[in-house]
Amino acid sequence: MRLRRLLTYFAGLVGLMASTGAAQAAPEDPLQRVVYHIDAADPERQRAALRIVRNHLNDVGDEHLDIRVVIQGNGVSMLVLPDSDGAAADALPGHADDRVQVGIEDLKIRGVTFHVCRNSLTRRNVDALNRLYDVGPDDLVDSGLAEIVRLQGDGYTYIKP
Amino acid sequence: MSIDEIDLNAYVDGELSHDQEAEVLEAMRDNPELAQQICQLGQLKAQMRIAYANPPQPDRGSMRRVGRSWRAVAAGGAMLSVGLLAGWIMNGNQPGTAEHNRFVVLDPEGRGQAPAVAADDETRILFHLTNADPMVAGELLDEVETMLQAYEADGRPLRVEVVSHSDGLELLRQSLTVHESRIQELAGDYDNLTFVACKNTINRLRVDHGIEVQLVPDAEVTDSGVSHVVRRQQQGWSYIRV
Numbered sequence: 502m503r504l505r506r507l508l509t510y511f512a513g514l515v516g517l518m519a520s521t522g523a524a525q526a527a528p529e530d531p532l533q534r535v536v537y538h539i540d541a542a543d544p545e546r547q548r549a550a551l552r553i554v555r556n557h558l559n560d561v562g563d564e565h566l567d568i569r570v571v572i573q574g575n576g577v578s579m580l581v582l583p584d585s586d587g588a589a590a591d592a593l594p595g596h597a598d599d600r601v602q603v604g605i606e607d608l609k610i611r612g613v614t615f616h617v618c619r620n621s622l623t624r625r626n627v628d629a630l631n632r633l634y635d636v637g638p639d640d641l642v643d644s645g646l647a648e649i650v651r652l653q654g655d656g657y658t659y660i661k662p
Numbered sequence: 663m664s665i666d667e668i669d670l671n672a673y674v675d676g677e678l679s680h681d682q683e684a685e686v687l688e689a690m691r692d693n694p695e696l697a698q699q700i701c702q703l704g705q706l707k708a709q710m711r712i713a714y715a716n717p718p719q720p721d722r723g724s725m726r727r728v729g730r731s732w733r734a735v736a737a738g739g740a741m742l743s744v745g746l747l748a749g750w751i752m753n754g755n756q757p758g759t760a761e762h763n764r765f766v767v768l769d770p771e772g773r774g775q776a777p778a779v780a781a782d783d784e785t786r787i788l789f790h791l792t793n794a795d796p797m798v799a800g801e802l803l804d805e806v807e808t809m810l811q812a813y814e815a816d817g818r819p820l821r822v823e824v825v826s827h828s829d830g831l832e833l834l835r836q837s838l839t840v841h842e843s844r845i846q847e848l849a850g851d852y853d854n855l856t857f858v859a860c861k862n863t864i865n866r867l868r869v870d871h872g873i874e875v876q877l878v879p880d881a882e883v884t885d886s887g888v889s890h891v892v893r894r895q896q897q898g899w900s901y902i903r904v
Contacts (some may be wrong), residue, residue, distance in 0.1 A: 538902065540798075574801055574904075620808075624801065646805045646902055647812075650787055653900040661903045 534567045536649055536657040542575035544596040550662040551604040554613060563611045569652055570608070573618035573645025577625065580605075580617060580633045593625050597634040605635065618645030676828075676888070677862040679870045784819035786899040790891050791830035793904055796840045799833045802904050803844055810852050820854055823894065827860040827887030830904075831867075834859045836876040849880035860887030 535557070539550045550570075558566060572579060581595035597605075609615070619641045622629050629636060642648040653659055672678050673686050690697040787809070789802060806822055813820035824833070832838045834857055839845070848855055859881045867873040877883070884890040895901050 540904065574798065620805065621801070624804075644805060644808065647809060649902055650785065650809075650900045654785070659901055 531565055532567050533561060533565055534652075534655070534657040535569070536652040536659055537568065537570045538645075538649055538659065538661045539570060539572045539576040539579060540574035540645075540661075542578060544579070544601075546662075547576065547579040547596055548601060548604065551601070551608065553660075553662045554608055555604070558608075558611050558613075566612070567657075568608075568613045569616060569657065570613060571616045571618070571642075571645045571649050571652075573621050573649075575621075577617065577621045577627060577633075580636055581627060582632055582634055592632075593627055595632070602634055609635075615640055616642045616645065616648050618642060618648075620644050672862050672866065677860075677866045679866070784821060785813065786821045786894075786897075787823070788891060788894045788899045788901050789822070789824045790887070790901065790903045791824055791826050791833060792828045794829035794832045796832070798904060799830075799839075799841060800844075803841060803848065806855065807848060810848075810855060814852075821856075822852075822854060823856045823858055823899075825858045825860065825884070825887050825890055826863075826881075827891075828863055831859060831863045831875070833857075834877050834881040836878050839878060842878050845878055845880050857881045858887075858890065859883050860890075861885045863887065 537550065537554055539547060541547055541550070554568060554570060557568070578593050578596050579601060580597050581593055582597050583595035605615070615636075617629070617633070617636050617640050619629065620643065622633075622641075627633070629641060630638070649659065673683065678686065789806065791799060791802065793799070802824070806824065810820065810822065826832075826834045833841060834845075836842065845857060849857065857878075857880055859875075859877055861883050862885065864875045864877075864883070867875055891901065
């Protein structure tokens with residue numbers, strides 16, 4: 502009799518511990534925060550990066566994700582319109598063809614935020630607002646790398662595709 | 663099969679030649695135990711180095727697991743004692759040596775002796791350079807300098823490490839880098855900036871290509887670039903691959 506009571510007490514204790522553990526394990530905020538870093542010059546890799554972000558959204562669900570894409574260094578060519586007006590002959594080759602534009606548009610509709618590095622554009626003499634696909638003043642950050650550091654500090658997981 | 667002669671640590675770091683890698687892969691197919699060990703090694707390199715313990719050495723066909731683990735415990739205990747003693751002696755003898763934290767002090771086995779535990783508000787950034795392009799490296803140095811300046815101007819503490827690994831080692835190779843004077847200048851101006859070279863990459867160049875790598879004077883060396891990067895991330899550093 503005493504043993505049974507003891508067992509009941511023990512089971513209750515285990516149950517309490519388990520439920521406390523479960524409560525702690527369950528995240529209050531199920532949102533995944535992720536920062537993607539694109540700095541590759543290769544258009545193939547740039548398109549692959551967009552594809553990877555899209556797959557991430559498909560896998561986890563748009564509503565569970567807060568995705569930032571930081572485009573920096575040689576990666577900015579992804580946003581440069583091909584054969585844009587006023588581009589000098591030695592200008593950065595533009596990779597923002599139809600496929601890339603559709604890819605970016607799709608991600609933006611699904612809630613992905615893009616941050617474009619102003620330093621990288623300045624170094625390459627790219628006129629941000631006239632030669633880039635769909636980049637406004639709000640999309641620019643002074644330093645893409647500093648932005649990545651800031652986002653990681655805010656709990657975003659870093660992925661470089 | 664000369665699998666014993668191949669450094670499995672180098673394999674885990676992706677530092678072997680194609681031939682050696684193929685050899686390891688073939689050996690892993692024939693020997694599940696070896697595959698298991700390599701897999702564990704990969705995970706343990708990440709986890710155990712944090713605690714500054716000896717990563718278990720792959721020892722194929724071993725029947726002496728108990729004996730080995732006892733040795734590891736004993737070795738760990740011995741290291742701990744040495745570490746405690748050394749820390750106590752250094753604290754006693756070298757008061758106010760804050761500048762000793764300037765470098766990731768690395769012992770010959772590549773374990774950090776000065777973990778980057780700093781004031782909570784210090785921003786710590788590791789740039790993992792694997793790109794050989796001098797322009798990419800130059801742009802990185804520009805960004806690093808801008809950050810160092812901005813943090814200094816604001817009076818915010820910052821530590822930056824540039825870990826050169828694989829093709830990225832070119833930045834720190836005296837015969838190849840175009841940035842030597844720049845590195846010297848930056849390292850001279852900023853105590854909170856460290857350049858770290860991966861020893862596995864250096865060894866691979868020697869074994870595969872007969873190249874004796876000469877590093878620029880300001881470069882520190884770590885055993886494994888990958889382990890270093892993992893350790894830093896686990897210590898809470900921001901990580902950016904360039």
